[in-house]
Amino acid sequence: MRAQKPFLDEQSSNLQLIMEKYNLDESAALDAFYTSATGANFSDDETGLYGQSPLYIFGLYSNEIDEQNL
Template sequence: MDHATTRATIIPEIVRLISEEYKISEKEALDKFYTSATGASFSDDDTGLYGQSALFIFGLFREEYEQQK
């Protein structure tokens, strides 16, 4: 499976987790994820983050988001 396909299968779960955790719409969750450093790393093939679980990536996002508050 190529990296784009792997990311496409993980994204819905990450977005669901963010949406549920922060009580926001899935669109808002998607926007927050893709404008975060975690989202940027997830999109970069060189980081290998695309190969991690949705829960792991969500944990990174949550840590980043909480530090920004």
């Protein structure tokens, strides 16, 4: 049986993806994520988004940012 990664480790990898793609430091990446619609949904227990994989969450965030920049 494979050991599961702790929740915070998984979300740290999501933050790392944001930092790398958008060339942001940790503070700016956190601010950008949590002020986005994806970040708001992530913080809302009703959506269940917090239980999704970091790559899925990053994909939602990335799509949101890319659509804003069109």
